[in-house]
Amino acid sequence: xxxxxxxxxxxxxxxxxxxxxxxxxxxxxxxxxxxxxxxxxxxxxxxxxxxxxxxxxxxxxxxxxxxxxxxxxxxxxxxxxxxxxxxxxxxxxxxxxxxxxxxxxx
DNA sequence: AAAGTGACGCATT
DNA sequence: TAATGCGCCACTT
Numbered sequence: 437x438x439x440x441x442x443x444x445x446x447x448x449x450x451x452x453x454x455x456x457x458x459x460x461x462x463x464x465x466x467x468x469x470x471x472x473x474x475x476x477x478x479x480x481x482x483x484x485x486x487x488x489x490x491x492x493x494x495x496x497x498x499x500x501x502x503x504x505x506x507x508x509x510x511x512x513x514x515x516x517x518x519x520x521x522x523x524x525x526x527x528x529x530x531x532x533x534x535x536x537x538x539x540x541x542x
Numbered sequence: 543a544a545a546g547t548g549a550c551g552c553a554t555t
Numbered sequence: 556t557a558a559t560g561c562g563c564c565a566c567t568t
Contacts, residue, residue: 457550457551458551479549483550486548501550501551507549
């Protein structure tokens with residue numbers, strides 16, 4: 437059970453048609469079950485997702501705070517990611533996700 | 543054990 | 556709004 441697995445677990449909880457940010461995930465993991473972790477950096481969350489190649493993890497529902505998609509290393513490229521989000525009903529404003537309407541609030 | 547690395551975030555400019 | 560600089564934490568050599 438590594439830190440990565442917990443990140444993936446949270447990502448899998450994101451309902452269809454919703455998105456969340458790296459920062460939000462970091463906050464959610466701030467108080468781990470074992471209490472071993474105190475602070476998590478959003479950077480670390482993104483890094484965890486980068487390492488993940490599991491198709492069951494909806495990484496495309498995770499965007500940065502500006503609603504922008506991962507520039508360099510999206511799973512299938514930015515365009516594909518955007519397309520998938522649109523297919524789920526996630527609204528876009530230009531090239532950015534409409535976070536105001538689609539941010540996932542557990 | 544120490545240094546390098548990265549799907550980010552925030553305050554400034 | 557976009558571009559810069561700095562902090563951040565877990566993981567891999």
